Amino acid sequence: MRLSYLWVSGIMPNRLYIELVMGLSVAIKILILSLLTTEAIDLAAKPRRLLRAPIALPLRAAITTAGFGIFLMFTGSPFVAATLVVFLAAVLTVGSNIKYRTLGEPLVFSDVVALRSFVLYPRFYLGVIPNALKCGIMLSICILAGGVYRFSSPNARMAALGAVIAFVSGVIGYINALFLLRSNRMGHPHLTTDLHAYGLVPTLAIYWMRWKRSVSPSPIPPIIPGNVTKPPEILLVVQCESFAEIPVGHFSFPGLQYTREKSVAWGDLHVSGFGAYTMRTEYGVLCGRNESELGFRSFDPFLTADTESSFALPHRLSRFFTRSVFIHPHDMRFYDRAKLMPSLGFNEIIGEDHFPPPAGNTPYISDMALGERLMELVEQADEPTLLYAVTMENHGPWAPGRANQTTATGAWEHHAANSDALLRSLSERLAATGRDSMLVFFGDHRPSIPGSIVPGGAKHTPYVVMRFPDLHSGEQASHGVMPSDLTPAGLYQLIISLVACQMPQAEASSR
Known part of the structure; x- marks a missing residue:
């Protein structure tokens, strides 16, 4: 009753009203500043473009505003909320630019899975971050943590204001995202083009939404053996890490040349990734679905491979x-192979x-140790x-x-x-x-060694297929087999055709 009386008499509401208006005014000013800052940060994402398409501006603004509102709910400080939003935008853009410099591809939605891999084996990722940047990131995190602790003061008014801001901006962003989806913008994965047009954050969001809407194909039956020829008793497929003919150093790959002369098929394997994304090549050879069929699943086909x-x-x-x-002589938790491979049969x-553990100042189990285990199985x-x-x-x-070795390239060589x-x-x-x-022996992708082997130009790796007893003997061996370029899906079709005596699909369909 006392509060109602004060409200009617105008004694207390004036103060509350002034505080709310002032708080909202300060929050809006800081929010506008953070929107301008994050927009400038997004423009710095590589490959750069001066202007973005205005049609995605509401989505970019809504994502920033929603983040601002959420942080405001928990910190009670518009300044702290804006700082956190800007920091996260900067981290996202810097991370994308590092990836683009190293692998020739900006961040995609599926890269969030790499966070688990980062926790398991951080050395895979820390090596590509310059030491100065590592120090800068650690210092920024420490300063940011201290600032959040010092200036945060959660209160009911700011929590309510933050909740309203987050809700309204979330609705606006979702409506804009639905419009982009229904207008068929970013309808097919063209990562560089879409990042140019719409920005990094909208591309991440829309690609994720389209990935979520993708549909798995209908199951197909096993192949029934025919009576034409006898299939091999042993099929050995070896996916070789970072195996590629690259014009560095003095090594000439004599083993590859030797097997090509005795092969039933060999050539260049046109993989989609550079320096990483083993699972893309692995999926293509294991499951045979090409990138045009996969659509947005092509960025990490292992995420949905169990449905195919x-x-x-x-x-x-x-x-x-x-x-x-x-x-695989490594941790089977990578790409969740421990669960995925049984589902694949x-x-x-x-x-x-x-x-046995690695030896000779090398971090991983040797190829020769793997070879011995394979021959035991054979x-x-x-x-x-x-x-x-x-x-x-x-x-x-x-x-x-x-x-x-004295150099990184020498270590790879x-x-x-x-191999x-x-x-x-x-x-x-x-x-x-x-x-x-x-x-069947093939390279999964080329290595990425900053300063020596970098993105751009050719991405292909070699593949070779041999049949034993040797089908190339006598005069036939001197002529050999003409090379044929394939994609991983094309190599899958070739394997099936050689084992099951079925004609492979046209290579054009597997590109």
């Missing part, structure tokens, strides 16, 4: 190989705990077996001193030589077994 498992080689070829083994998984196999192996020795980051030796060793030892077998 009928396409995987172990399922498609289950009538040919009763045993399917996935081998592998009935056995061999991880890093089945190998020699012990008493049933038709599909083996899919992913090497680890030549994984980045590379640095002087690794493998006792040292490991590439070991090349693995290829020749496997080919010779498979031939020596006398068993009907097939070897």
